[in-house]
Amino acid sequence: MINTTEILDTIHMIDQQHLDVRTITMGISLLDCADPDPNVACRKIYDKITRRAERLVATGEAIEAEFGIPIVNKRISVTPIALVAGASETDSYVPFAVAMDQAAKAVGVNFIGGFSALVQKGATQADRKLIASIPEALARTELVCASVNVGSTRAGINMNAVGVMGRTIKECAQLTAEQGGFGCAKLVVFCNAVEDNPFMAGAFHGVGEPDCIINVGVSGPGVVHHALKEVKGMPFDVVAETVKKTAFRVTRMGQLVAQEASRRLGVPFGIVDLSLAPTPAIGDSVARILEEMGLETCGTHGTTAALALLNDAVKKGGVMASSHVGGLSGAFIPVSEDEGMIAAAHSGVLHLDKLEAMTCVCSVGLDMIAVPGDTSAATISAIIADEAAIGMVNSKTTAVRIIPAPGKVVGDTVEFGGLLGSAPVMPVHSQSAEAFIARGGRIPAPLQSLKN
Amino acid sequence: MRAIVTVLGKDRVGIMSTVCALLAQHNVNILDISQTILQDYFTMVMLVDANQCDLPFAELAALLEQEGKERDLSIRAQREDIFNAMHRI
Numbered sequence: 150m151i152n153t154t155e156i157l158d159t160i161h162m163i164d165q166q167h168l169d170v171r172t173i174t175m176g177i178s179l180l181d182c183a184d185p186d187p188n189v190a191c192r193k194i195y196d197k198i199t200r201r202a203e204r205l206v207a208t209g210e211a212i213e214a215e216f217g218i219p220i221v222n223k224r225i226s227v228t229p230i231a232l233v234a235g236a237s238e239t240d241s242y243v244p245f246a247v248a249m250d251q252a253a254k255a256v257g258v259n260f261i262g263g264f265s266a267l268v269q270k271g272a273t274q275a276d277r278k279l280i281a282s283i284p285e286a287l288a289r290t291e292l293v294c295a296s297v298n299v300g301s302t303r304a305g306i307n308m309n310a311v312g313v314m315g316r317t318i319k320e321c322a323q324l325t326a327e328q329g330g331f332g333c334a335k336l337v338v339f340c341n342a343v344e345d346n347p348f349m350a351g352a353f354h355g356v357g358e359p360d361c362i363i364n365v366g367v368s369g370p371g372v373v374h375h376a377l378k379e380v381k382g383m384p385f386d387v388v389a390e391t392v393k394k395t396a397f398r399v400t401r402m403g404q405l406v407a408q409e410a411s412r413r414l415g416v417p418f419g420i421v422d423l424s425l426a427p428t429p430a431i432g433d434s435v436a437r438i439l440e441e442m443g444l445e446t447c448g449t450h451g452t453t454a455a456l457a458l459l460n461d462a463v464k465k466g467g468v469m470a471s472s473h474v475g476g477l478s479g480a481f482i483p484v485s486e487d488e489g490m491i492a493a494a495h496s497g498v499l500h501l502d503k504l505e506a507m508t509c510v511c512s513v514g515l516d517m518i519a520v521p522g523d524t525s526a527a528t529i530s531a532i533i534a535d536e537a538a539i540g541m542v543n544s545k546t547t548a549v550r551i552i553p554a555p556g557k558v559v560g561d562t563v564e565f566g567g568l569l570g571s572a573p574v575m576p577v578h579s580q581s582a583e584a585f586i587a588r589g590g591r592i593p594a595p596l597q598s599l600k601n
Numbered sequence: 602m603r604a605i606v607t608v609l610g611k612d613r614v615g616i617m618s619t620v621c622a623l624l625a626q627h628n629v630n631i632l633d634i635s636q637t638i639l640q641d642y643f644t645m646v647m648l649v650d651a652n653q654c655d656l657p658f659a660e661l662a663a664l665l666e667q668e669g670k671e672r673d674l675s676i677r678a679q680r681e682d683i684f685n686a687m688h689r690i
Contacts, residue, residue, distance in 0.1 A: 217679035
């Protein structure tokens with residue numbers, strides 16, 4: 150039998166250190182829902198999602214109750230809608246988002262991702278229509294998340310799309326101005342997007358995936374933080390080992406939940422995403438882990454190195470605990486969703502330039518960052534271009550989820566509530582990148598040798 | 602199916618009998634018990650067999666939790682698998 154100490158360890162992790170499964174995400178292919186009549190296509194989409202995900206929430210809740218482990222979110226990701234809606238004779242894809250939203254509400258999930266387009270090398274007519282529909286789609290729906298992949302290591306960066314996305318983000322903010330630009334919190338611009346990511350807002354169900362699949366995202370910044378408190382002052386070898394062991398345990402739990410969900414739903418198990426996903430709750434912060442390593446405030450010199458160690462150790466520990474690892478896997482650094490990041494940004498220590506450096510070694514990118522409402526579209530595009538370049542050159546996923554909060558200035562805070570938290574408005578450089586973004590075209594794919 | 606029942610809280614008369622009576626009432630067999638009291642803090646861990654339980658397991662867990670709340674205790678029943686997964690390779 151498992152001994153009492155181990156049992157109490159697990160219970161303390163759940164009770165006091167916010168250990169949870171962050172999401173069970175069902176990936177559903179909608180490729181077979183394409184139809185020349187957009188109304189028929191939307192009906193097929195609604196029908197397929199509600200049929201496939203009918204038991205998703207109930208199953209998640211049952212597992213939660215039996216294993217005593219919180220499963221915070223149940224979600225759905227679907228085939229990038231540009232690929233499905235392309236067959237329909239219509240100019241606006243907003244009704245597709247509405248159909249997704251209705252289906253998500255009918256089955257009781259809290260987000261549905263996949264209002265997406267993949268345009269890393271160039272855009273089809275459908276991709277253009279989808280991107281043009283994003284602002285209205287996100288303003289009119291509640292649960293739909295959108296994403297656009299504008300670059301990859303193999304294709305380079307589509308700078309035309311980068312330019313368009315700066316304007317799209319501005320438009321999203323304006324259409325949801327009353328909610329602080331909330332629409333932007335549901336829109337991610339990627340480089341090297343992955344096809345099996347269970348986390349929102351960037352989840353979509355890739356074309357290489359089966360008809361339906363279960364992916365699970367674990368979490369556990371609080372557990373790692375707690376473990377590191379036990380090794381104060383010890384060398385980094387010990388820190389890395391401690392993170393690895395903790396990540397291993399957390400991931401084993403995620404793997405168990407994933408397999409159980411897959412078995413009960415009769416849907417194949419895809420991957421476990423080994424991410425440290427923070428929440429705004431005290432004691433569930435990635436920034437506080439970095440500070441625990443010896444930094445006075447997250448964002449000061451040393452932060453990038455601390456994050457690099459953390460990100461790598463999480464992967465090393467988790468990878469042996471799961472049969473299939475995928476998604477984004479690593480440490481997330483969303484500013485508004487992390488109590489320590491919020492505090493660091495408020496104190497002025499953590500700024501955008503440092504966050505950009507941190508994204509070179511974290512699992513994703515510039516995430517949930519509020520900037521002044523008068524930030525120009527070109528500046529946002531330039532931020533996206535910088536971030537995409539980091540992803541492209543380093544063969545990693547990078548993303549930008551940025552909110553130019555209407556009417557807000559540096560020092561203000563935008564409240565989103567719930568898991569999305571509150572975002573301190575951070576300063577951006579005021580010098581223009583207008584002429585840079587106006588060039589358009591493509592940044593060629595980088596060399597894969599001579600790596601210096 | 603085997604499960605772990607844990608009871609945590611301030612020590613008082615009758616905790617053990619309450620939990621055991623409830624488990625017996627629903628036909629849950631206790632396989633092993635360990636119990637300690639640290640500075641008036643009661644900690645009991647039980648391994649139980651819930652195969653013949655007359656309730657779905659989730660309902661049993663909810664019932665125990667409720668029973669605990671009324672007595673200012675934290676009582677939870679969790680499938681044993683979660684602990685095995687986390688602590689055994």
